[in-house]
Amino acid sequence: MAARGGFSNRLGFIAAAAGSAVGLGNIWKFPYEVGENGGAAFLVIYLACAFLICLPIMLAETAIGRNTRLNPYGAFKKLGGRKWGMVGLMGVLSGVMILSFYNVVAGWAFGYFLQIGFGGMLSEGLNYDAHFGSFVSDIWDNLFYSIGFMVLTALIVAGGVQKGIERWTKILMPLLVIMIVGLICYGLTLEGASDGLAFYLVPDFNEINANTFYTALAQAFFSLSLGMGALITYGSYVGKNDSIVGAAALITIADISIAFLAGLMIFPLVFSQPGIETNAGPGLVFVALPGIFESMGSVGPFIGAIFFLLLCFAALTSTVSLLEVPVAYVTDQFKFHRKKTVYGVATVIFLIGLPTMLSQGASDFFTNFTFYGGKNIDFFTLIENVFSDLSLPLGGFFIAVFAAWKWRGKGFQKELYFGNPQLEGSITEKIILFMVRYISPLVVGTIFVISVLKIFFN
Numbered sequence: 518m519a520a521r522g523g524f525s526n527r528l529g530f531i532a533a534a535a536g537s538a539v540g541l542g543n544i545w546k547f548p549y550e551v552g553e554n555g556g557a558a559f560l561v562i563y564l565a566c567a568f569l570i571c572l573p574i575m576l577a578e579t580a581i582g583r584n585t586r587l588n589p590y591g592a593f594k595k596l597g598g599r600k601w602g603m604v605g606l607m608g609v610l611s612g613v614m615i616l617s618f619y620n621v622v623a624g625w626a627f628g629y630f631l632q633i634g635f636g637g638m639l640s641e642g643l644n645y646d647a648h649f650g651s652f653v654s655d656i657w658d659n660l661f662y663s664i665g666f667m668v669l670t671a672l673i674v675a676g677g678v679q680k681g682i683e684r685w686t687k688i689l690m691p692l693l694v695i696m697i698v699g700l701i702c703y704g705l706t707l708e709g710a711s712d713g714l715a716f717y718l719v720p721d722f723n724e725i726n727a728n729t730f731y732t733a734l735a736q737a738f739f740s741l742s743l744g745m746g747a748l749i750t751y752g753s754y755v756g757k758n759d760s761i762v763g764a765a766a767l768i769t770i771a772d773i774s775i776a777f778l779a780g781l782m783i784f785p786l787v788f789s790q791p792g793i794e795t796n797a798g799p800g801l802v803f804v805a806l807p808g809i810f811e812s813m814g815s816v817g818p819f820i821g822a823i824f825f826l827l828l829c830f831a832a833l834t835s836t837v838s839l840l841e842v843p844v845a846y847v848t849d850q851f852k853f854h855r856k857k858t859v860y861g862v863a864t865v866i867f868l869i870g871l872p873t874m875l876s877q878g879a880s881d882f883f884t885n886f887t888f889y890g891g892k893n894i895d896f897f898t899l900i901e902n903v904f905s906d907l908s909l910p911l912g913g914f915f916i917a918v919f920a921a922w923k924w925r926g927k928g929f930q931k932e933l934y935f936g937n938p939q940l941e942g943s944i945t946e947k948i949i950l951f952m953v954r955y956i957s958p959l960v961v962g963t964i965f966v967i968s969v970l971k972i973f974f975n
């Protein structure tokens with residue numbers, strides 16, 4: 518067991534888990550979801566989901582991991598038997614599948630960083646919409662960038678929990694924050710910035726519908742890296758003297774703060790350009806922003822390169838956590854050598870990502886992969902719907918139910934007391950238990966049913 522490694526202290530865990538949480542979800546997905554779902558009103562619902570529903574589940578995940586010192590499958594099996602092990606296995610599978618597409622998008626960010634910073638992309642007078650379309654359908658470019666990103670990820674994970682993951686997140690996260698704050702300051706000096714802020718910060722509750730709740734909850738799970746055992750895995754490396762209650766609160770606050778800052782960074786930039794739509798969807802970052810960077814003149818390539826570099830840093834601390842989940846599974850369960858496992862698993866996941874890479878125009882088969890309720894769905898969207906939007910809330914539901922109802926002998930509470938003895942009998946403990954027992958499973962269960970209906974019967 519000693520060979521499993523662990524974080525050096527509580528801060529190491531917080532940094533790594535916040536690094537996992539802060540990623541493309543915050544900087545690429547969150548702003549365009551805010552843009553598509555009525556601005557600040559979405560933000561309010563999102564905050565409620567994160568604190569009331571997800572934070573309790575985060576505690577449950579971390580507690581399960583620290584108690585068992587095992588990967589998600591091993592942890593559930595140890596505490597709940599073979600059947601519950603399936604929940605862990607589903608988590609490992611989700612991790613594999615999420616990394617398979619996440620790495621492709623991270624590759625896009627990597628490619629844009631190189632092309633803007635060193636390839637003169639902004640000086641070519643491009644139509645960025647068309648450019649993005651041809652970029653994502655160029656399989657050779659994509660192969661190059663996504664192999665590069667997976668190799669970086671594997672190198673960090675191969676370094677181990679403390680010397681690889683913890684050390685690199687502690688370097689990359691502060692750089693990320695500095696770059697975001699720098700770009701916010703710059704964006705606020707631009708004309709139109711106040712319109713961007715108003716759009717982002719003044720809620721319009723007329724825009725809210727059932728779909729808003731579903732989107733906000735799925736986004737909260739994804740953004741907090743919750744529901745698939747990433748935090749069981751990271752939790753398994755946390756020391757017994759470290760309080761996980763405060764740590765989970767800090768991780769949630771860090772994740773939300775960065776998403777919030779990403780909005781502050783992006784909307785003033787977006788509104789500084791006439792004619793840019795806030796509901797540009799997934800292309801917001803890759804289509805709208807390059808045009809904006811170009812209009813900045815000579816500083817444009819510099820600002821643009823910094824933006825995409827920070828996106829890469831954010832993605833990298835998340836891809837390492839995604840890779841660590843199946844790596845921990847294989848090394849724990851089959852006692853394989855860690856480094857070899859890292860490179861083997863990374864290769865397999867990369868290969869699984871190939872259809873996703875081909876699904877953005879390169880291959881007609883994967884681009885028009887299937888058809889639901891009058892809509893053509895590409896392979897990427899299918900995998901994202903199944904293994905992120907559906908699987909994470911479902912996993913979160915089981916994690917909450919397990920910790921609150923199934924874990925024998927008050928196992929969950931006792932695990933929370935380690936490093937936090939004053940919790941016993943306190944009001945905070947009562948609130949946590951109430952949330953994990955009732956609120957999280959009920960709300961997540963309801964929204965899960967809605968999302969199944971939505972995806973299959975749209």
Ligand code: PFF
Nearest residue numbers: 538540541542739740742747
């Ligand atoms: N939280 C990451 C993001 O917001 O980009 C995505 C993610 C990482 C999801 C790790 C799940 C996970 F286990």
